[in-house]
Structures are given as structure tokens and as C-alpha cells.
Amino acid sequence: MIAVRSRSGRLGRAALIAFCALVFAFLVLPILAVVPLSLNPGGFLVFPEGGLSLRWYRTLADSPQWTHAFGNSFKIAVATTAIATPLGTLAAIGLSHMRSRAKPVIVALISAPLVMPIVVVAVAFYFLFAPLGLVNGPVGLVIAHSALALPFVVIVVHASLSGLDPDLLRAAASLGAPPLTQLVRVLAPLAAPGIAAGAVFAFMTSFDETTVALFIAGPEQRTLPIQMFEGVREQISPAIAAAATLLIVASTLLLGTAELLRRRGERLRTGSAAPDVGA
Amino acid sequence: MAVSASPLVEFRGVEKRYAAGAAAAVAGLDLAVERGEFLTLLGPSGSGKTTTLMMLAGFETPSEGDIYLDGRSLADRPPHKRNMGVVFQNYALFPHMSVAGNIAFPLRVRGIRGADAAAKVEAALALVRLEGLGDRRPDALSGGQRQRVALARALVFEPDLVLMDEPLGALDRQLREHLQIEIKRIQRALGLTILYVTHDQSEALTLSDRIAVFADGRVQQLGPPDTIYERPANAFVAGFMGENNRLAATVITQQGDQCAIRLAGGQIVRATAAATFTPGTAVVAAIRPEHIEMGEQPLPCCNALDGRVDQLVYHGDHRRIHVGLDGGGSLIARVSADRDVKPGDRLAIGWCTDRCFVFPAADGSNPGGEGS
Structure with a gap:
């Protein structure tokens, strides 16, 4: 009886592990598939047959178009982080002090850019910014990205x-x-890991944002995602896969950083007492 | 000086409602804290004692009335300008600062730095007997040590008074008693004025110069510990402070504070009246288990009753006897552990008139910890 049960238990466990592995494969494989494509020594966007090469990474580094796009994305993301992080932090501090019944409404308003279809947000920004002269320029893009990044920082x-x-x-x-002293000397140091994690999220939000950038960015603000998007349409080269791989690495590193910061913040807040022996 | 003769803190007609129309958390509070005294606010949770402390610290605003410090209204003074040391139950030490950094915090915000501040921090550490632990982080300390740091931090800037909100509530019993002695020693040595909140009646009795017993947002009785314990003002205080047998009765006659009452079982006894009653009033008679005397023979004291041992409960240093009274009713008496009694024994029990108090029957709620 026990043997039968434990055999079926083992079977169930094996099935569970197999199912979980399938789900992970479903989630991760399509993303990872781009990595071997980027190592292809040939000139087409196919899986490498015999031999790997870093030549497409070299192409990225040597191409002014790609380096310009990298630089643009980086500048826009830094500016977005610089705006969204302090604003979001202040909003979060205000919310945490709030006891009013309006709080859920305010949280919903702040999260609106998150739940709206991104193309709606992009079109809305376009029509709002066009008469103000903010399209085809970096300022409009930074403002729009800040609005998208703010909810992440607040949360x-x-x-x-x-x-x-x-x-x-x-x-x-x-x-x-x-x-003010309470804020600077007590609240800010204790919330610092959370604020830093919020900044990482803000940076990532802007760095890989495509739709709004397509609508608002001018030819001078061609960001990395736009460069990739148009690259796919115009000249299908493995350089796109190389750029994508770099983006995957950057995202993974940043997410890991955010998670480390979160844990550090938790440790700081919940140090448990040493035992009271002989006190 | 005329000012120094006035109380340090005065609550005048203070009331607190957390929402319009809600029940008052604190109502009709008139309370004076004298200079150098240890005043304890004692009561069950939700009785308004912590709200009272939080209003004095400035973390809550009174809905009605005003609080005065040194004769000046605190209404428009924010917490950081009240110069009161506050000690919290969960210590509230800053986890990102060392022990010395925590204690130096109130000095830094007052612009005291360098050798001057270091000397004060050292003195405060010595006061709470934590010399040499200044470099530790709070999370490397035990609960008792953390509360000592919190105390040092609340004292180092020489506040006008010290507020303590259940400071020993998170500690185990032995450590609690140890720290009670420490707090009392420091209070005497520095002549501190302390307003202390607790729900632990033995802690209140041990520490206080005066106790204010809170229930339902109101002060039920204010006085020195022995008066509170031995002459409770109403049925709530009698029930909350230590154990009490509560016997339903009706008043027969009253002369001054002496009265004769008839218990529910028909027995007639004499007791001390806490108020003036007309004959026939339904009342509650309260008598402590340790004040019930007993023997095999009828007792010489004025209230003698007969009964039978129903049950014995062992408590280590003493035993409690559940006595069923002839004619109905029961009560609990306390005897030394070596006394030879067993269930079913016949007993003569009695008590002195001044140990039994009579309160209106409808008075107060029914707190836990009562005897019957």
C-alpha cells in the first residue's frame, strides 16, 4: 500500500517537474533563440551551421548608426530615470502617509499609463505634443517615457x-x-534600496520602449528599439540579433540588481533580535 | 516661582474621536502630571491610555479640549518641538545607525556635535549600563538591550518629561522585572517625570507614584497604588486590579460607608459601601481571595458563612479553593499550599467588613481577571 502510494507520488512529482520545465521553456526559449542567431558567422539571420563568430558584435560597434542608437537610448533612459525617480519617490511617500478613502483612486490614476494599451498612450502623446512642438525632439520623448516609468517607481x-x-x-x-530631517536622515536611507530599485525599473522602461518612441522620436532620436525595428524591415542582418542579445544581458543584469536591492532593503528593516541571555 | 508650583502637564477637558460620530477613544479627560512623579496610565487595550499618550507626544490631535505643558498650550506645537522623550514598545531604533548614532541623533538635530556629543552619549550608555556597545548595530542587540538603547536615546537630550508606551511589553517576564527596577532607579537618580502606559497591573503597582486606571476612554480612578488596590472606586477597578470575587447582592441598610447586604443566596453580610445606596438597590460585592479567612470552627469575624470545598487548584506557592456557600453562591479563597483541605470538606469562612466593597451593579464593564 505504502509502496504503491509512494510510486504514484514519485510519478506525480516527475510529472510536475516536467510540466514546470515545459512552462519555463515556453517562456524563455523564444528569447534565448536570438543568442545563437547573433553568433552566426554568415550573412543571414539563420542558426549557425559549423563555427561561431562575434563578427556581428563587431559590426554593431563599428556602425555609427548602431552606436548612435545605443547612445540615444542611454541618454533618454538616464533623463527619464532622473525625472521619474524623484517624482515617483515623493508620490510614494505621500501615498504611504495617506489615510483618505481617495487613496485607491489616486493609485489607479498613477497606474493609468500601465494599464492603457500602449498604442493609445502613444497616439495620445502624439496629438498632445504635436501642437506644443514636442514631437520630433528629445524633450517630448523624455516626458512621455517619464510618465510611463513613474508608476513603476511609485509601486x-x-x-x-x-x-x-x-x-x-x-x-x-x-x-x-x-x-525634512526625518525624511533625509531616517526615511531616505531606509527606503534607499527601494528607490534604487525603482530607478532601475524606470531606466529599463525607457531603454526598451518602442511604440511611443516610434510616434514621438525624431530622426535624431532614433533609439535602439527603433533601430532594431527598422533594421528588421529593411535589411535582415544578424546584427539585430546581436543587439537583441546585448539587450537581454542588460535587462537580466538590471533585474538582478533590482532584486538584490530589494532583499537588502528587507534585511535592513527586519533585523531580528539577538536572544536575551544574561541581559 | 509661581509657575513651578503648577503641574508640569495638564489635560483639560480633552476628548478624542477618530471620526465624526464615532465613539470617543478618550472623553472628558482632566489629568495633571506633577513634576518628578511616575504616573502610570493603566487599562485594558482600547481603554484610551495609549491615545492619551499619543496626544501628549503630538502624534494625535485632541478633538476637544487642550493639553498644557508648563502652563502653555501644546495645541500648535508639532511633536519635534515638544522636548519629550518617547520610548516605544517595539523600540523604534534606527536600523541604519549604530547604537551611538541612535543616541547621538537627538543631539545632532539640536546642533550638538563633536566631543560634547560624544561625552553625553557615553554618559547615557553608562546610565543604562551598556558601556562599550556604542559601535554595535541595533540588530546585534537583544530585546532588553535594545530597549535600554531606546531609553538612553530618549534621555540624552534632557527632555522635560519621558513618555513610555508599553516599553516592556515585548520582553519576557524575568527581563521585564529586571528592567522595571532599572527604570525606577534611573527615574529616582535623575528626578525624571515619567508618564507610563501599560496594561500590566503588577507593573503599574511596582513602578508608579500614582496610577490612573482607564476604561472606555475615561479615568476610572486616580491615586497611589495602595489606594487603587485596597480601596477601588468602582466595580471596574475592583475587577481589573488583581483578583476579586464578585457577588450579586441587594442593600438592606446603610450607615455612613458601612452597609448590610443580602447575597443572592440569602446570607446577610456587612460591607463597605463605595457610594450611597437606598435600601433594595442591586449591587455587586467585591472581595479578594486573599482576604477570605477560613477554619473548621465558626470564625469570630463579623461576616461568618458556612460552605463546602468544591474544587482545589494548585498554583505552586498557594492554592485556590472554590467554595460553595450554604444557601447558594460560590467564591474563591486563597490558602497556603501546605494547608490540609480536600474537596468535600466543610468550611467556615469569613471576612472583615473593610475588605469587602459594594458597588452599583450596573457600574462598569466586566473585565477579565476577576475571581468569580
Whole structure:
């Protein structure tokens, strides 16, 4: 009886593992498929047959078009991060202090760019910015990307603040710290990992954003995703796969950084007491 | 100076409602804290004691009335300008600062730095007996050590008074008693004024110069610990402070604070009245288990009753006897553990008139920890 049960248990377990492996393969394989394509020594976007090469990475580095696109994406993403991070952090601090019933409404408004179809957001920005002269320029793109990145910052920072003991700020106040000092000396250092993680998300949001960039960016702001998009349409070269691989590596590194920061923040907040032996 | 004769803190007609139309968390509060005293706000959770403390610290705003510090209204003074040291139950130490950094925090925000600040931090660490631990992080300390750091941090800037919100609530019993002694020692040594919140009545009795017993947002009784324990003002205080047998009864006659009452079982006993009653009023008689005397022979004291041992409960240093009274009713008496009694024994029990208090029957709620 026991043997039968444990055999069926083993079978069930094997089936579970197999199913999970399939799901992971479904999620990850299409993304990873681009990596071997980028190592193809030949001139076509096919899987390499015999021999690998980094020649398409060299092409990327040597092509002014690609390096320009990389630089554009990087500049726009840095500017977006610089705007969205402080704004989102302040919004998260305000929200965490809020006891009003309007709070869910405000959270919904802040998250609106996240849930709207991105093409709607892009068209809306286009028609709003066109009469203001903000299309075909970097300023409009940075503003639009900041609006898209802001909800991520708010969500991540708000989560890191909600784990914070509210008595810490009360203690700081009772000890004589005015509100700004409480913010700078107590709240900011404790929320710093969360804020940094929010900044990483803001950077990533802008760095790989395509749709809004297609509508608003001018020829001078050709970003990396636009370059890839048009590259696929015009000249199907393995250089696109190489660029994609670089993007995968960058995203993975940044996500890992954000996760490390999140854990560090948690450790900082929940240090458990040492035992009270002989105290 | 005329000012120094006035109380340090005064609550005048303070009321707190968290929402319009909601029940008052604190109502009709008039309370004075004298200089140098240890005043404890004691009560069950939700009785308004913590809300009272939070209003004084400035973290909550009174809905009605005003609080005065040194005769000046605190209404428009934010928490960081009140100069009160606050000690929280969960310590509220800054996890990103060392022990010394935590204690130096109130000095830094006051512009005290360098050798001056370092000397004060050292003195504060010595006061709470944590010399040499200044470089540690709070998460490398035990709970008891953390609360000592919190205490040092709340004292180092020489506040006008110290507020403590259940500071020992998260610690185990032995450590709690140890820290009670420490807190009392420091309070005496520095002549501190302390407003202390707890739900632990033995802690309140041990530490306080005066106790304010809270229930339902109101002060039920204010006085020194022995008065609160031995002469409770109403049925709530009698039930909340230690154990009490509560016997339903009706008043027969009253002369001054002495009265004769008839218990539910028909027995007539004499007791001390906490109010003026007209004959026939339904009342509750409260008597502590340790004040019930017993023997095999009828007792010489004025209230003598007969009964039978229903049940014995062992408590280590003493036993509790559940006594069924002849004619109905039951109560709990406390005897030393070596006394020879067993279930079914006949007993004569009795108590002195001044140990039994009579309160209106409808008075107060029914707190836990009562005897009957």
C-alpha cells in the first residue's frame, strides 16, 4: 500500500517537474533563440551551421548608426530615470502617509499609463505634443517615457515604505527632528534600496520602449528599439540579433540588481533580535 | 516661582474621536502630571491610555479640549518641538545607525556635535549600563538591550518629561522585572517625570507614584497604588486590579460607608459601601481571595458563612479553593499550599467588613481577571 502510494507520488512529482520545465521553456526559449542567431558567422539571420563568430558584435560597434542608437537610448533612459525617480519617490511617500478613502483612486490614476494599451498612450502623446512642438525632439520623448516609468517607481518605492515601522518617524519627531530631517536622515536611507530599485525599473522602461518612441522620436532620436525595428524591415542582418542579445544581458543584469536591492532593503528593516541571555 | 508650583502637564477637558460620530477613544479627560512623579496610565487595550499618550507626544490631535505643558498650550506645537522623550514598545531604533548614532541623533538635530556629543552619549550608555556597545548595530542587540538603547536615546537630550508606551511589553517576564527596577532607579537618580502606559497591573503597582486606571476612554480612578488596590472606586477597578470575587447582592441598610447586604443566596453580610445606596438597590460585592479567612470552627469575624470545598487548584506557592456557600453562591479563597483541605470538606469562612466593597451593579464593564 505504502509502496504503491509512494510510486504514484514519485510519478506525480516527475510529472510536475516536467510540466514546470515545459512552462519555463515556453517562456524563455523564444528569447534565448536570438543568442545563437547573433553568433552566426554568415550573412543571414539563420542558426549557425559549423563555427561561431562575434563578427556581428563587431559590426554593431563599428556602425555609427548602431552606436548612435545605443547612445540615444542611454541618454533618454538616464533623463527619464532622473525625472521619474524623484517624482515617483515623493508620490510614494505621500501615498504611504495617506489615510483618505481617495487613496485607491489616486493609485489607479498613477497606474493609468500601465494599464492603457500602449498604442493609445502613444497616439495620445502624439496629438498632445504635436501642437506644443514636442514631437520630433528629445524633450517630448523624455516626458512621455517619464510618465510611463513613474508608476513603476511609485509601486516599488511604496512597497518598500509599507514595510517601514511608522514608529521610526514618530521616534525621530519626538527626538526633535523636523519633517525634512526625518525624511533625509531616517526615511531616505531606509527606503534607499527601494528607490534604487525603482530607478532601475524606470531606466529599463525607457531603454526598451518602442511604440511611443516610434510616434514621438525624431530622426535624431532614433533609439535602439527603433533601430532594431527598422533594421528588421529593411535589411535582415544578424546584427539585430546581436543587439537583441546585448539587450537581454542588460535587462537580466538590471533585474538582478533590482532584486538584490530589494532583499537588502528587507534585511535592513527586519533585523531580528539577538536572544536575551544574561541581559 | 509661581509657575513651578503648577503641574508640569495638564489635560483639560480633552476628548478624542477618530471620526465624526464615532465613539470617543478618550472623553472628558482632566489629568495633571506633577513634576518628578511616575504616573502610570493603566487599562485594558482600547481603554484610551495609549491615545492619551499619543496626544501628549503630538502624534494625535485632541478633538476637544487642550493639553498644557508648563502652563502653555501644546495645541500648535508639532511633536519635534515638544522636548519629550518617547520610548516605544517595539523600540523604534534606527536600523541604519549604530547604537551611538541612535543616541547621538537627538543631539545632532539640536546642533550638538563633536566631543560634547560624544561625552553625553557615553554618559547615557553608562546610565543604562551598556558601556562599550556604542559601535554595535541595533540588530546585534537583544530585546532588553535594545530597549535600554531606546531609553538612553530618549534621555540624552534632557527632555522635560519621558513618555513610555508599553516599553516592556515585548520582553519576557524575568527581563521585564529586571528592567522595571532599572527604570525606577534611573527615574529616582535623575528626578525624571515619567508618564507610563501599560496594561500590566503588577507593573503599574511596582513602578508608579500614582496610577490612573482607564476604561472606555475615561479615568476610572486616580491615586497611589495602595489606594487603587485596597480601596477601588468602582466595580471596574475592583475587577481589573488583581483578583476579586464578585457577588450579586441587594442593600438592606446603610450607615455612613458601612452597609448590610443580602447575597443572592440569602446570607446577610456587612460591607463597605463605595457610594450611597437606598435600601433594595442591586449591587455587586467585591472581595479578594486573599482576604477570605477560613477554619473548621465558626470564625469570630463579623461576616461568618458556612460552605463546602468544591474544587482545589494548585498554583505552586498557594492554592485556590472554590467554595460553595450554604444557601447558594460560590467564591474563591486563597490558602497556603501546605494547608490540609480536600474537596468535600466543610468550611467556615469569613471576612472583615473593610475588605469587602459594594458597588452599583450596573457600574462598569466586566473585565477579565476577576475571581468569580
